[in-house]
Amino acid sequence: MKKSIQVLLSIIILGALLLSACAPQALAPEVAATEAAAPEAAATEAAAEAQPVTLEFWTFSDYASDAGGDMMKTFISEFEAAHPGVTINITGKGGDELNTGIVTSAASGTIPDIYMGTTSQGALFTGINAMANVYDRWMAMPEDYRSQFDPNMISEVTPVDGEMYAMPFTGYATFLYRNLTVLKAAGIDPATPVNTWDEWLAQMKQIKEAGFLGMGSFYNDWWDFTNIYSGAATDDEWGIDFDAKTTKMSPEKYIETIKFLEAAKEYGTENGDQDQATTDLFLSDRLAFIVTGPWMDPTFTAAKENGLDYDYVLIPGATPDNKGGVRGTEFVTISPATANADLAWEFVTYICDEPQLLRWSEALGRFNGNQKAMAQVENSLLKITIDAAASSLLERPPHFTTAYPGNYYQVLQDNLAQITSGVFTPEDGAADLITQLNATIAGN
């Protein structure tokens, strides 16, 4: 009896140990984070200069590994060399994970000293006081530092005068990849410009008649759809007016876009524009057009080996001077609760400065907020991204003011599905869309 209890207990303990055996490895970073934060909070800023300081830095996982990670780690070691005693602890996280990480760390008061995020989520962060107003710090920077940056991207992180929440870091914009083999096979000279939807449709018709496919479907996702809608709408016809609690989407432009997509539908594939199936059709020389961002270029470049012949142009719009596309910005900022705000801000301004972003652009061809750095780089991918950014719509404007209702884009997606499945005519659908979106905003 006694022995059985002993054996039993030891089994339970063993089991518990076994289960927790895997814990230390997973626990380590979190423990390190909280342990590091505790002494820091106590230290005054002045003292921090002298004492060893660790700054927590959260970034996107592709900026913490591979080529982006190597570059970022170079910046960090340079910064650490210039600031003895300072350690910057970089952690890479996936997009969603980064967002939820900030939200939960804000709740528990452990926001990393420095972090990156997408500006489209900015309002979420300001809403939970996870962002510091860095306006005064920014204005204190020398004029020739400030003049390096793209004013548009600065205004994205500055919702109102006197409130600035971050530095713009990198960004993206979308454009149109063209399969030249398909175009030529359909008797289209790739040199012929496609500026308007009408010209684009005419090409797609010709492509379909030659036995190929035009483009994918843009009905599956709000993001896909926005790429096209952007070709009809202006910045004033997109996003939410939070003061009036109404959507800024234009029913007329919405109908116009739907009509174009309905016409293009019969020349294309029903696979979504972003779907792997569509990429496969493009790679196997059956589909002419894909709308996406610079991130697809490595895949297509690799496929050149198998004979892929492609280029990229701006996404045509309803009129010659309005182009399509979506753009987004990634910011870098400091925590409002950091004990080492000056140092953190210095690091932020360091990585955004021309010498760093010049290297960044050269190595990765990634679009960023530093105009001066980008002007020095000869990279066709970077060039098209810059051009595309000029006429693209933002993901969730206005940024850093109010968070979008959770199901705002779900309403748009449902409406698109209803129109394309024939539940609504485009006109009825557009009217319903505006009503539903306004109801969603009002009910938030």
Added chain:
Amino acid sequence: MKYWFRKTLKHYLMLLPFFFFFSVFFIYPIIKGLNTSFFKWDSVNPAVFVQFQNYINLIKSRDFIISFTNILKYVSITVPLGITVAFSLALFVNSLKGPLSNFFRSAYFVPTMMPLFLAASVWRWMYAPEVGIINTALQAIGLDSINFLKNPAYMMFALIIVDVWRSAGWNMVILLAGLKNIPNDYYDAAKVDGANKWQEMIYITIPLLEPVLFFVIAQGFIFALQVFDAPWLLTLSTTQGYGGRLKALLFPVMDMFGRAFGVYKFGEASAYGFMLTILIIIITSILFIVRRKD
């Protein structure tokens, strides 16, 4: 008394580890879930007591109604169809002898070994327009390509195929064991009485297989009611958008999941979970009651 206590205690000690984890990670969440369902809570801000508001919101919501309509449609097709297929396969394999029987049994069982998330991933590709093998085959014989996973008229059907494909092998093995368990004497006796194959089936096979059939049906219902993996993957759902075009593949667990992890309405999601629990208990109880009456 002391002796009795000592004699019984050892049994409870052996049960303790299991029931400790069982209580903490099964019973407690159910009770806690019931409690949470009366609060409005996003897991960050303090919870607010809202009485039955979550339940009322749910019942009124369009998605809730769609998901329950879908699940009824789905269960009422997939369970009978799945069992019919499995039963036919079992009868067929049972009619074979020796290595041939083993071969077919093993082969029909293979899909069951694929994790459901993989089955759905591969089938999503098989269904794809232009690149999927099914549409390629349809076009090769001169038919129109069908957008199985975007056209709401076909989406349920496409899901059921995946489901039957994956589950038929499992149920076949169970039914086959049941068939093998029926003593041959019964069939011999029936032959003497001049019964044909069909009569053998009605009067011997099905009645004697009833307990196994009941088990398979009950299990089928429980699995079908919590369907999640396959429709989630077939529609490429995310917490920001799920259920596919016109919500044709929106099911209760998906809706619950989205409310919890998409918009962080944990109270509402808990209410959802609790209602599902009740629904499943009711359905299984009905199954048991019907069986007892027979």
Added chain:
Amino acid sequence: MTTFFKFIKKHFSIGGIFKWTLAIIFLIMALFPIWWMFNIVFSEPGIPIAINPRLYPTSFSAGIQNIKDVLSEANVLAAYGHSLTYAFLTVIGSLLLTSMAAFEFALFDFPGKKILFALVLVAMMIPTAVTLVPTYLLVAKLGWVNKMQGLVVPGLASAFGLFMLTQFFKDIPREIMDAAQIDGDTHFGVYWHVVLPLSRNALVTMAILTFMTTWGNYVWPMVIAKNNDIITVSQMINWYNDPNSFMTVNLMMTAFLLAAILPIIVYIIFQRQIIQGISITGLKG
């Protein structure tokens, strides 16, 4: 020729032909998707499916290249490791818990046995999916999100496993245990030295079934293992499926194949146990 027809007539009826046709159609349907997945991996990419429908593998080297490419992705092998750890710990933990409890339920009488067992039976009817949200909240409160124990521990006390093992243990003859007890073995000793070795087959079967369900678990890792440090195979597949992963079809299918290969190997090795185990589920359940 006439003898051939005679042969056909003698051995096949119309019903027979119908039966066999159907049987073979089902056979193809059962195996084709897996075969097709394999063929996409072992084919040159970039060739339209209309030209090469991937009905058979066409390029061994392309397949090897695909596998190399996928394995070179940093998180693929890690995901494999996490899934193996997750499955292994779950198997060990749940076998230990359920076999101890099943030992009592199957072989002894004690007050409250009926009520406790009824509780387990009711629990079997309640799918884990419906308790997902409160269980997640509990695990989050314990700080186990993105931790291995968060994945493993909530799934240990499996009502189904307990029920199955109880059914298995009922077959153990009482005399053997009585003999052991007379020999002076303790209660726990009887379980450890007598019952466990006697039911090795049942335990192996349960271990395999638990392994398979854990490997195939999709929704729980999706909630708990969001971090790259702990991502499981199902989450890796989720990532490959996501159009935003920018993966091409051949790489996507390679990832699928790599995820399927382990269950298929397990099936080939343990086929007998798996099929027996499932058979018994129905007969005893």
